[in-house]
Ligand SMILES: NC(=O)N[C@@H](CC(=O)O)C(=O)O
Ligand SMILES: [Zn+2]
């Protein structure tokens with residue numbers, strides 16, 4: 072196959088930051104994706120509908136002319152998010168989910184939830200109104216090994232949460248383990264997961280062999296090969312529970328290439344090409360459209376996009392770096408390397 076045409080995909084997990092960084096990264100996603108679920112972990116976080124609506128305006132202002140890209144906003148759940156905020160969010164028609172960050176789990180999560188039981192009344196309102204809860208599924212206890220934090224989260228947090236709120240729509244974000252893939256596969260239809268391109272393509276050896284490669288460092292951290300294989304099997308299974316979420320997470324080059332480098336992989340410039348590479352490796356290019364373009368909107372109760380994109384088999388080299396905020400540069404994942412698929416302009 073030398074070309075594939077798909078319903079235009081959406082990105083169900085994306086970080087766009089704010090200010091000059093926002094302006095630098097929006098075009099990369101807008102040229103590929105119809106819509107994206109916009110993560111609320113700004114500094115300070117997006118905790119109210121009012122903040123989400125003004126952030127949405129800033130994203131639209133950064134969108135290149137002629138592109139119809141639509142940001143789908145989210146709220147950042149805190150221990151104190153009132154149930155009324157959920158009602159305002161749903162009434163706005165612009166806020167499509169609420170994000171749960173366990174406090175301290177990842178980039179800009181200091182205002183996150185210390186114990187999800189504190190949020191039960193608010194989450195009950197979400198279940199009643201059908202607003203999905205998006206979960207960064209890692210425990211934060213210092214004594215739990217970083218490679219085990221997702222699997223432990225399932226037992227300690229995810230299962231009890233779903234027992235208390237059995238009808239809550241939950242997206243287990245950026246899953247990285249066979250455990251999470253199996254959990255989601257056997258869960259009822261109100262539980263789904265996003266999977267990043269980098270977790271489909273890479274394991275922890277890519278990050279740690281022959282030198283420490285900070286651009287592969289993200290959270291949840293890359294796991295061993297058997298987990299990557301389980302994720303690839305889930306993504307290519309044809310199950311509507313697994314869909315595209317890049318978790319493209321921009322950080323300036325200097326903040327990644329550092330003695331204490333930030334977590335996050337910047338994949339937006341070649342997102343759909345990276346997914347196509349992974350699906351082709353699995354011999355499942357025919358399953359890409361469901362994963363990338365159908366199952367996400369179906370889960371969120373939104374229409375599928377009405378237009379298409381075409382990927383052509385054409386070798387091209389990802390740039391070594393790209394312009395970023397304040398005169399800094401940003402290094403995309405697989406910078407300087409060749410890709411075999413290219414989005415047709
Ligand atoms: N994935 C990451 O490693 N980083 C994300 C936060 C997140 O999604 O956990 C970021 O905002 O930089
Ligand atoms: Zn996360």
Ligand SMILES: [Zn+2]
Nearest residue numbers: 086110318320
């Ligand atoms: Zn993320």
